[in-house]
Amino acid sequence: MNHQAGKPAFAARWSALALGCAVAFGAMAQSYPTKPVKVVVNFPPGGAADQIARAITGPLQEVLGQPVVVENKGGAGGNIGGEAVARSAPDGYTLLMSSGGMVSVNPYIYPKMSFDPIKDLAPVAAAAKVKVFLVVKPGKLPTDVKSFIGYLKANPGKLTYGTPGNGSSPHLAAEMFQSQAGVSAVHVPYRGAAPALVDLLAGQIDFAFDPGIAMQHVQSGKLNMLAVGSMTRSPMFPNVPTLDEAGLKGFDADTVFGFYAPAGTPKDIVARLNTEINKIVSTPAFRERLVALGGDPAPMTPEQFHERAEYDAKRFGAIIRDRKIVGD
Structure with a gap:
């Protein structure tokens, strides 16, 4: 058998198959979804x-x-x-x-x-x-970010913060915050941002880096927003500084x-x-x-x-x- 002679025929069949697949995928996209x-x-x-x-x-x-x-x-x-x-x-x-x-x-x-x-x-x-926002339960904690950092420095390891879980963006933001501010707090991981917010509102934890679901509670006064963990302020809270503005230069947890x-x-x-x-x-x-x-x-x-x-x-x-x- 002449294998060389068979190559063009094989290539032609392969090209035809590839073209057929391309046409099929194109037709699939046009009819999608069914x-x-x-x-x-x-x-x-x-x-x-x-x-x-x-x-x-x-x-x-x-x-x-x-x-x-x-x-x-x-x-x-x-x-x-x-x-x-x-x-x-x-x-x-x-x-x-x-x-x-x-x-x-x-x-x-x-x-x-x-x-x-x-x-x-x-x-x-x-x-x-998605931005993250440093929010705290009103009461015993300071209402501005620089005083809050000072409070954490004076009370190392005494405050707790909640996150949607290890390695979540709010957790990474909190770790970046502790590293840059030179403070320490106790991490409490949850199975999602919503249950962490529930416990923050109930006073079971002290603060959180919230991914935006706490906005209504900030507006109603149930939570205080101290800072934005982004390089830009939030248009909803134009008077709340970014952590970069508060001294943690380059802080960006977006x-x-x-x-x-x-x-x-x-x-x-x-x-x-x-x-x-x-x-x-x-x-x-x-x-x-x-x-x-x-x-x-x-x-x-x-x-x-x-x-x-x-x-x-x-x-x-x-x-x-x-x-x-x-x-x-």
Whole structure:
């Protein structure tokens, strides 16, 4: 048999197969979706990821013409929900809404993760840049950030702070704060930002770096906001200084929340979702809802979203190593 003679025929068949696949994927994207889409939020209900997801999935199902259903699957710093999506079929019908920390932080604090978020998940669309806010229970604690830092220095290890869990963005913000301010407090991890807020309101813990869900309680006077853990002030609280302004130079604990799909999801489907989500994120209605959480809309291409994750991995990785932070 002449193997050389068979090569062109084989190449032709392979080219035809590849072209057929490309056409099929293109047709898939044009007809997508033909059934409900599930969005897994890898944190409990009531937190920033959950609220952002629900603000987007309503308008998204209108433009897609199919139900977009939110399912909360929290635990292990977002890894449980992240793995569930990573192991799902790469067909665009299972998406993940997560804080960027699950991708850029968790590999540093969970050395034995059962999946690789960089390899097993594909960035689809960023949704929001989420700030964190230093909030305290009114009463015994100072009402300005510089006095609060002085109080912590005079009472090392006596105050407690709550977070959504080890390695969460509020936890990293608190560790950055302690490191830069030269203070110490006791960490109390919770299974989400909402239960931490409940205990802060009840006086069970002393302070928190809140990812925006405590805004209404600050406005009602149930909590005091001392500072913004970002390089920019919040338009909702223009008189509250940033930690950078308060003397902790360069303090920036912002994280980007967004949507991911299982690796291998057709690029045409990812592109369609990115376009539609970016449109929603850019609407006045979404901006208004996000500002109420203290965040900023953050429309990006998948490539820009990936680059942001790499940037966050470098800066948060440094504090994780310095503070020896490990996962739950």
